[in-house]
Amino acid sequence: MNEKPEKLIDKKGSRLDGRKADELRPVKIEVGVLSNADGSAYIEQGKNKILAAVFGPREMHPKHLALPDRMVLRCRYHMAPFSVQERKSPAPSRREVELSKVIREALEPSLFVDLYPRTGVDVFVEVLQADGGTRCASITAASLAIADAGIPMRDLVVACAAGKVDGTVVLDLMDTEDKAGVADVPVAFMPNLNAVTLLQMDGILTPEEFENAVNMAMEGCKKIYALQKEVLKTKYMSIKEEVEE
Amino acid sequence: MPTFFEKKQLVTPGELLAEGDYLAGDNTYAEGNKIYASRIGLVDSDNKKINIVALRAFYVPKVGDIVIGTVVEIGFNGWTIDIKAPYEALLRASDVLSRPFKPQNDELSQVLNIGDLIVAKIASYDRAHDPQLTVGEPGLGKITRGQITKVTPTKIPRVIGRKGSMISMIKQETGCQIILGLNGVILVTGKNPEDEELAMMAIQKIEEESHTSGLTDRITHLLKEEKAKREESKNE
Numbered sequence: 001m002n003e004k005p006e007k008l009i010d011k012k013g014s015r016l017d018g019r020k021a022d023e024l025r026p027v028k029i030e031v032g033v034l035s036n037a038d039g040s041a042y043i044e045q046g047k048n049k050i051l052a053a054v055f056g057p058r059e060m061h062p063k064h065l066a067l068p069d070r071m072v073l074r075c076r077y078h079m080a081p082f083s084v085q086e087r088k089s090p091a092p093s094r095r096e097v098e099l100s101k102v103i104r105e106a107l108e109p110s111l112f113v114d115l116y117p118r119t120g121v122d123v124f125v126e127v128l129q130a131d132g133g134t135r136c137a138s139i140t141a142a143s144l145a146i147a148d149a150g151i152p153m154r155d156l157v158v159a160c161a162a163g164k165v166d167g168t169v170v171l172d173l174m175d176t177e178d179k180a181g182v183a184d185v186p187v188a189f190m191p192n193l194n195a196v197t198l199l200q201m202d203g204i205l206t207p208e209e210f211e212n213a214v215n216m217a218m219e220g221c222k223k224i225y226a227l228q229k230e231v232l233k234t235k236y237m238s239i240k241e242e243v244e245e
Numbered sequence: 246m247p248t249f250f251e252k253k254q255l256v257t258p259g260e261l262l263a264e265g266d267y268l269a270g271d272n273t274y275a276e277g278n279k280i281y282a283s284r285i286g287l288v289d290s291d292n293k294k295i296n297i298v299a300l301r302a303f304y305v306p307k308v309g310d311i312v313i314g315t316v317v318e319i320g321f322n323g324w325t326i327d328i329k330a331p332y333e334a335l336l337r338a339s340d341v342l343s344r345p346f347k348p349q350n351d352e353l354s355q356v357l358n359i360g361d362l363i364v365a366k367i368a369s370y371d372r373a374h375d376p377q378l379t380v381g382e383p384g385l386g387k388i389t390r391g392q393i394t395k396v397t398p399t400k401i402p403r404v405i406g407r408k409g410s411m412i413s414m415i416k417q418e419t420g421c422q423i424i425l426g427l428n429g430v431i432l433v434t435g436k437n438p439e440d441e442e443l444a445m446m447a448i449q450k451i452e453e454e455s456h457t458s459g460l461t462d463r464i465t466h467l468l469k470e471e472k473a474k475r476e477e478s479k480n481e
Contacts (some may be wrong), residue, residue, distance in 0.1 A: 038303070057303070057331040068373070112274070112283070116305075117372055119331040147258050150301035150399075152272065152283040155259025192259040192281065232257045232285055236300050 008166045008177055016177065017046075021170045024160070024220050029141070029231045031148045037124075039149025043141040046174055047131035052141040054149040057119035065120070070113040072120045075104035077138060079127040099135050100125075106139050106188040106198035107146065110153045121151060132175035133161045139188045139198065144228055156228050157197055159188035160220035162213040164205055169212045171220045185210065187217035191225045252289060255300075256282045262295050270296035287456065300456070304330045304398040304428040306367050306376040311385075313393070313426030314378070316361045319353050322346055326363065326378060329398075329428045334376040336365065341380055362388040364424055364432065384424075391422075391434030394445045396452040398429035403455040404448060411451065411461050418468040419444040443471060 009015055019025070025046030034040035037053035044050075060066035077099040081090050092100075103125065111121070123145065125138040136159035143157040163173045165181040178184055183203025189196040205213060248263040250256065260282045262273060269275040272284040273295050282288070286297040306312075306328065314334060318325035323337040338346040341356055357363065363378075364385050370376035380386045396404060404425060405412050416423055421435035421444040431448055435441040447464050454460060 039301070059331070059333055116331050147285055148301060150284060150299060150303055152274075153258045154274070154276075154281065154283065156257065190259065192261060193276070229257050229260075233255055236255055236285060 005176065005180070008180060009168055009170075013168075015165075015170065017174065019172075021168055022216055022219070024172045024223060025174065027224055027227055029144065029227060031144050031231055031235050037145070037149075039145045039147070039151070041141040041144035041148060043137050043144075045133065045137045045140075045172075047129060048127070048134055048137045049129040050134060050137050050141050051126045051128060052138065052145040053124045053126075054121065054142070054145040054151070055124075056121035056149070057116045057151065058121075060118065060120035066118045069117050071111070071116045071118075073104055073108050073111060073113070073123065074120060075100045075107070075123045075125065075142070077103055077125045077127070077135070079130060079134075083127045083130045099138070102135060102198060102200070103139055103142060106159065107142055107157055109195065109197045110143065110155055110157045110190055111146070112152050112154070115152065121146070121149075130175070132173050132178040133186070135159070136161050136186050136188065140224055140228065144232065147232060155190035155192045155195075156225065157188055157190055158221040158225040158228060159186060159198060160217045160224060161186040162217035162220065164203065164209060164213065169209055169216060171216050183209075183213070185213040185217060187214055187221065189218060189221055191222055248290065248295075250288045253287050255286070256288050256297065257285055258283055262288060263290075266293065268294040270294040272297035272299045272302070298456075299399045301397070302399045304328070306330050306332065306334070306370045307427075308367050308370055310367045310427040311364065311425070312367060312378075312428040313362060313364050313388070313424065313430035313432055314428070316357050316359050316363065319357075319359065321348065324353065324357055326365070328376070328378075328426075329395075329430060330376070332370075332375045334365075334367070334378050336363070336378040336380070340368075340378075341386075343381065357387060362393065362432075364388060364426070388432060391432050392438070392441045392445060394431050394433065394448055396429050396431065396448060398427065400452055400455045401425055401427055401429065403460070404431070404451050406461055411464065414461060414465055415444055415447050415468070418465065418472070419447070439475065443468065443475075446471070 028044040030042045033042045039054040041052045123142050139159035162171050163184040165177045183205045185201045188198035263280040267280050274283050284299040286299040312328045314326035314328040316324050317327045326334040328334045365378035365380050368377045368379040419440045421433050424432040433441045433444045
């Protein structure tokens with residue numbers, strides 16, 4: 001499992017898990033899974049299993065962190081010790097601190113922060129099982145949890161990665177592809193406003209490949225966005241149907 | 246100037262609702278000449294104004310609202326009250342005592358202690374200041390008896406019903422007094438706990454089925470049925 005496979009893409013063009021280059025992993029999303037949080041969501045993307053919980057807007061604690069003219073968004077991305085093959089120390093690592101910041105900055109543009117000054121919103125992202133592309137799946141889930149908490153927002157934020165593996169640009173890398181591949185480009189954006197809120201690149205790509213990867217990631221995002229909307233709607237529709245029976 | 250929704254359609258944040266000469270109402274926002282949704286809810290247009298009845302939202306204080314809150318902290322000259330809003334509310338001691346407050350004479354915890362529930366009105370609130378409460382009106386003050394139930398604040402209008410039809414029906418059927426806090430906290434006081442539970446059950450039913458039509462009739466039916474059932478078990 002830990003060795004690098006010889007070929008990440010076979011002659012027929014199918015990847016290690018049988019996907020085509022522009023194919024997403026199967027995505028399953030649920031909203032409102034936690035009763036103690038104001039809003040919550042759970043996402044499974046391939047082998048990734050991620051839980052997001054949102055609290056607030058509420059009084060900021062400690063109070064000196066509150067801002068007089070805007071709401072403060074705080075994020076904590078955390079990986080469970082059992083989320084990877086080798087036990088991960090539960091203490092926040094350098095990577096987790098960075099991802100917390102990246103997720104916060106990807107979500108913040110979707111919120112009307114000046115609407116509720118002096119308050120804070122806390123987003124907790126818990127990775128239960130990781131298999132590459134967790135920052136993207138986390139953003140997708142956290143954005144849904146914010147909508148579920150009833151916090152006004154410009155648009156749902158969706159994220160998806162593309163990268164380069166064995167000389168080909170592919171969508172939604174999994175862990176082995178991420179580690180053995182050449183490059184990884186996570187993209188988060190708000191589809192209705194067509195605004196990108198996160199764009200990173202790890203590795204080396206030519207300008208053409210980069211453009212190709214970004215476009216591919218955005219196409220992937222749109223597919224997940226359709227699912228996000230559907231999940232939110234079915235949750236609130238199901239209550240309606242139950243009554244009508 | 247097209248609109249992109251049907252009446253009472255369920256929308257999610259970010260959905261484009263209309264383009265052109267429209268106004269952004271509740272839970273929507275305008276970007277250029279386009280109107281988008283900002284919360285999950287049901288769309289409705291009122292002439293040129295587009296509103297969303299939110300299915301998920303929290304309470305935002307408004308001057309004049311009646312709310313029910315819990316005392317969470319005793320300060321030097323007043324109390325801090327949790328009103329289930331993004332902001333904590335303040336209640337001044339002089340407002341409760343209706344005379345000048347002197348720290349050497351009055352022990353605040355004797356008047357209202359931590360954990361006590363109060364019915365209060367929002368006296369002032371703006372962007373820069375936390376809401377201030379007042380209890381200086383009839384019907385307001387410390388809650389001494391009854392039971393508390395909670396609903397999503399956006400559903401309070403549904404509990405009231407058209408011209409108060411729903412709430413007066415529940416009051417009549419159960420013989421309970423009901424005080425609705427606009428922050429989603431509801432106080433039910435009846436002659437006995439059974440009546441209170443009946444009223445609370447009806448309110449929870451409204452919360453669950455708030456967006457369906459013909460609700461008042463269904464709740465009336467439910468209450469009558471439930472009452473008959475209880476009557477029967479008493480006679481046995």
